[in-house]
Amino acid sequence: MTRSAVLVLLLCGCATPKGDAAMGNDDATAEGQRPMRKGDPEPVYEFEPGPMVTDTEGLRAWLEANRGKRLRLPVVIELGEVGHGFKRSRVGDVELRVTDLALGVPLSERIAQKCGRDARRCALWLEGRYGETPPLPDTLPQYEVVKVGELVDEKAALQAERAK
Incomplete structure (x- = not known):
């Protein structure tokens, strides 16, 4: 009962x-x-252009205004020694901390596939969400990567993009 x-x-x-x-x-x-x-x-997103990545102040303001929204950014990642992660990641002159927790395959593996296992630098289109600044000691804002795109031609005029 x-x-x-x-x-x-x-x-x-x-x-x-x-x-x-x-x-x-x-x-x-x-x-x-x-x-x-x-x-x-996977949903298909259409993106609208944002600021040029060479406009550092405009890019920073745009990123802040679009916190939490889906963005596509041309990110340059400099790799540290094997097994030590990323040394530096940036969009233009704006540094950020990329996280790959939302990816099924680690970002380091995607970089190895696209740029080669011995690459020390790789520029890729990364879709994700620009988010909160993590607790100290890391003061860089985080960019949570949800999709890895194609290689970036760094010599081209590049713009950040936001999903419509």
Whole structure:
């Protein structure tokens, strides 16, 4: 009897007013609010141009104004000794700390694939979110990479981009 009462309470506590896609109610899916699941096709983003990466002050202000939004940046990464991570990463003259926690394959492996295992420097288009400044001692703002793009031609006129 006690087990039945506990089971009923658990089931009642799990019900939501709108229902749940896992429980057979597709209200969340119909509104487009369902979170991505493994195997879902990756959304395609359109990007609009931002500031030139040579405009350091304009780029800094634009990055701050777009915290948390999906951005595509031409990032130059200088690698330290093997096994010691990244020495420096920057967009133009703006330094930032890239993190690859959202990637399935580490960024260092993607760099090795695109620029070669012996490369000490690699410039790539990286999609991600410019975020909070981590706690001390690292004062550089973080850029959480969610997608690695193609190599960057550093001699071209480059602009930062924001997803529409």
